[in-house]
Amino acid sequence: MSQTVLVFVKQVPDTQNITGDAMTPAGTVNRAALPAIFNPEDLNALELALQLKDRYGVKVVVGTMGPPAAAEVLRSSLFRGADECILLTDRAFAGADTLATSYALSCCAKKVGKVDLILCGRQAIDGDTAQVGPQIAEKLHIPQIAYVEEVINLDSDKIRARRAIEGGYEILEAPLPCLLTVIEGNDPRPMAALKIMKYKKAKTPGEVAKNAASPEEAEKICAELKAKGLLIAEWSADYVDAAKDRIGLAGSPTKVKNIQNVILTASEAKSVEPTDEGINNLMHELIADHTLG
Amino acid sequence: MNNKIGNVWVFIEQEGGKIADVSLELVCKGRELAQQLGVKTEALLLGNGVEKCVDTLYSYGCDTVYLIEDERLEPFTVLPYAKVIMDMIKTHHPNILLFGATMKGRELAPRVASxxxxGLTADCTDLQIDDFEDKVNKKSYTDKLMQIRPAFGGNIIATIVNTWDDPQMVTVREGVMKMDAPDPARKGELVRVKAELSDTDTVIKVIERVRQDKEVDLKGAQIIVAGGYGVGSKENFKLIRDLAEALGGEVGASRAAVDAGWISHDYQIGQTGVTVRPRLYICAGISGSIQHRAGMTESKKIIAINTDPDAPIFSVAHYAIVGDLNDVIPKMIKAFKAKA
Incomplete structure (x- = not known):
C-alpha cells in the first residue's frame, strides 16, 4: 500500500515574538526586522504526516506557495523527513487573498496526481484566517476535518481522527481523499543531522540559476541535482494549469481599503507603589469610584 | 440586473438548542447594518428540534427566521451545513452574511465562500457601511460592508471590502459586538425550509463526541483577575484565585499560563482565547504580548502588576504596580477586606 500525503506549509514573518528591535520609533512594526519562520501549525501538520509515514509508510510531499526564498521551509521539511517538495512560485500569484490562494494550491494538488490525504496547519500567524484549508477542500470537492489533534487510524479508503470542538473533542471518520487542518497537538520532531547532511544541497532551479554562470551550466547542475534527488520542484501558474483570472490580485474578491498601524499609546499609567500605603490608596480609590464593592 | 439589494443574514450557531452569544451579538449588529441599508435582518437556524430558539431571535431583532430542521443536521458537521447554506444563498441572494468566528463558524464559512x-474576511472586530473607491481597477461601489479586522499578529488593523459576488461574508469575533436588550414584544416571520441533502453531504461520520459547557463565562464578567507566566507555578495560581474571590470576580489567564498547564484553556484571554471588557481587569505576571492585549484593552480599568518596569502591559494599564505579585496580591486582599 502506498498512499500519498500532501502537506501545504507557509513561510511567515514571526509575528509572535515581536521584540523591541522590531518596533519603529513611532511604535509600529518594522516588518523587515522580523525573521521568516516555518508557520508553527504547519510544523504540526508536517509532524502528523511524518508520523503517518512512520506508522503506515506513506509518502510525504510538501508544497508551499511563496517567493523563491520560501524554498527554505521546504529544505527544513526535507531535514525532518519529507520525501519530496514543491515550490509553487510565480509573480502571477502575488497579492492573493485566501480564495485565490486556495485555488492556486488546489491546482497544485491536482498536478501532484493521486493524493490520499492533504494536511494543512489550521492557520498562519501572519493572517490568522484559518480559511485556506477548508477552501482547498471545497475546491477539490473532498471532505474536511478541521482542528485535528491526532490521527487514530488510516485505512486504504478512510481515515479516523480526533479533533477539537468547542468545549471538548470529536472522533470523526471520513472517506479518502480528505483534507485535515491540524492544531498544536504534537511536538514537531527536530531536524535530523543525517538528513541535513544529505539535503543541505537541495535547491530549486531558480536558486541554481541565480548562482550559475550561464543557462547551460544551470541546466547541467539541475540535471546533476535531479539525479541525486536533490532538486526541489518549482512549479509556475501555467504548469499547474491555473486560470489567470483566478489567481493573484485578479482572483481575489477582497480588497484592502486601508491599513492602520496599531500604535502603542504612550504610557499614561498611574504609578502605584507596591507598599501597604500605595495599595491601600489604590483600593480606596477603586471603591470610591464604584469600580469595586 | 436586479437593483434591489439583498437582506442581512446571520448564521445562528446553536449547541443543544442553546444559541451561542456571538450569534445574538451578530443579530444586534446585523439589525444596525440592515437599518442603514433599508433591508431586513434574517436568521439562518439549522439543526433538529431547535424551533424553540425562534422567539429569542425575534426578540433580538430578526425580521425573518429561516428554520431548517433535519436529523442529519445534528450534531453539527460541516458538509451538510455548507450545502444547506449554499442552497439558501442561491435562492434568496442575501447582501451580507455574518458568522461568529467560533470553531464551527471558522470551518463552515470558508467552505461556503469558496x-x-x-470574499470572506475572518475575525472582524468591527463592521460599517461605507462607499468604496477601487482606485486600481477604477471602479466605485456604494453601500459596501467595511470589514475591519486586526492582522499581522494584531499589529495592524485592516479595512477590507468584498468586490465580487454577494453575499459579503465575514466571521466576527466573539464578544466584540454589543448585545442589545431583547424585546419580547418583537415578532417576526418563520419560514420553514426543507434540507436537500444527498449521500455525498453526509460522508463524515461522528464516531464519538465529548463536550461540556465552559467552566467559566469570562465574556460577561465585570471583574477579572488574570495571571500569567510570572505567577510561576500551578500551586501559586491560588493567589490569583484568592484575589478574584475576595473582589467577587472571575479568574483569567494568559496563553503562557495555559500552555504551562496551570489552568484550562477556558480561562484564556487574548487573540486565541476570549475577548473581555470588564469594569476592572487586574493582571499579574503577564508581560502583555500584543495577542494578550488584543483580548483585554477595552477593559474600563486595568491594573498591571509586574516586576519588569518595561513590560508592554504597562502601556495599556491605567494603574502600574512595579512589584512582586507574591507581595502585592496579599496586600491588595488585605486592603480590600479592611475597606469593604
Whole structure:
C-alpha cells in the first residue's frame, strides 16, 4: 500500500515574538526586522504526516506557495523527513487573498496526481484566517476535518481522527481523499543531522540559476541535482494549469481599503507603589469610584 | 440586473438548542447594518428540534427566521451545513452574511465562500457601511460592508471590502459586538425550509463526541483577575484565585499560563482565547504580548502588576504596580477586606 500525503506549509514573518528591535520609533512594526519562520501549525501538520509515514509508510510531499526564498521551509521539511517538495512560485500569484490562494494550491494538488490525504496547519500567524484549508477542500470537492489533534487510524479508503470542538473533542471518520487542518497537538520532531547532511544541497532551479554562470551550466547542475534527488520542484501558474483570472490580485474578491498601524499609546499609567500605603490608596480609590464593592 | 439589494443574514450557531452569544451579538449588529441599508435582518437556524430558539431571535431583532430542521443536521458537521447554506444563498441572494468566528463558524464559512466565489474576511472586530473607491481597477461601489479586522499578529488593523459576488461574508469575533436588550414584544416571520441533502453531504461520520459547557463565562464578567507566566507555578495560581474571590470576580489567564498547564484553556484571554471588557481587569505576571492585549484593552480599568518596569502591559494599564505579585496580591486582599 502506498498512499500519498500532501502537506501545504507557509513561510511567515514571526509575528509572535515581536521584540523591541522590531518596533519603529513611532511604535509600529518594522516588518523587515522580523525573521521568516516555518508557520508553527504547519510544523504540526508536517509532524502528523511524518508520523503517518512512520506508522503506515506513506509518502510525504510538501508544497508551499511563496517567493523563491520560501524554498527554505521546504529544505527544513526535507531535514525532518519529507520525501519530496514543491515550490509553487510565480509573480502571477502575488497579492492573493485566501480564495485565490486556495485555488492556486488546489491546482497544485491536482498536478501532484493521486493524493490520499492533504494536511494543512489550521492557520498562519501572519493572517490568522484559518480559511485556506477548508477552501482547498471545497475546491477539490473532498471532505474536511478541521482542528485535528491526532490521527487514530488510516485505512486504504478512510481515515479516523480526533479533533477539537468547542468545549471538548470529536472522533470523526471520513472517506479518502480528505483534507485535515491540524492544531498544536504534537511536538514537531527536530531536524535530523543525517538528513541535513544529505539535503543541505537541495535547491530549486531558480536558486541554481541565480548562482550559475550561464543557462547551460544551470541546466547541467539541475540535471546533476535531479539525479541525486536533490532538486526541489518549482512549479509556475501555467504548469499547474491555473486560470489567470483566478489567481493573484485578479482572483481575489477582497480588497484592502486601508491599513492602520496599531500604535502603542504612550504610557499614561498611574504609578502605584507596591507598599501597604500605595495599595491601600489604590483600593480606596477603586471603591470610591464604584469600580469595586 | 436586479437593483434591489439583498437582506442581512446571520448564521445562528446553536449547541443543544442553546444559541451561542456571538450569534445574538451578530443579530444586534446585523439589525444596525440592515437599518442603514433599508433591508431586513434574517436568521439562518439549522439543526433538529431547535424551533424553540425562534422567539429569542425575534426578540433580538430578526425580521425573518429561516428554520431548517433535519436529523442529519445534528450534531453539527460541516458538509451538510455548507450545502444547506449554499442552497439558501442561491435562492434568496442575501447582501451580507455574518458568522461568529467560533470553531464551527471558522470551518463552515470558508467552505461556503469558496463554493460561492465570494470574499470572506475572518475575525472582524468591527463592521460599517461605507462607499468604496477601487482606485486600481477604477471602479466605485456604494453601500459596501467595511470589514475591519486586526492582522499581522494584531499589529495592524485592516479595512477590507468584498468586490465580487454577494453575499459579503465575514466571521466576527466573539464578544466584540454589543448585545442589545431583547424585546419580547418583537415578532417576526418563520419560514420553514426543507434540507436537500444527498449521500455525498453526509460522508463524515461522528464516531464519538465529548463536550461540556465552559467552566467559566469570562465574556460577561465585570471583574477579572488574570495571571500569567510570572505567577510561576500551578500551586501559586491560588493567589490569583484568592484575589478574584475576595473582589467577587472571575479568574483569567494568559496563553503562557495555559500552555504551562496551570489552568484550562477556558480561562484564556487574548487573540486565541476570549475577548473581555470588564469594569476592572487586574493582571499579574503577564508581560502583555500584543495577542494578550488584543483580548483585554477595552477593559474600563486595568491594573498591571509586574516586576519588569518595561513590560508592554504597562502601556495599556491605567494603574502600574512595579512589584512582586507574591507581595502585592496579599496586600491588595488585605486592603480590600479592611475597606469593604
Amino acid at each position: 463554493e460561492k466565489l465570494a
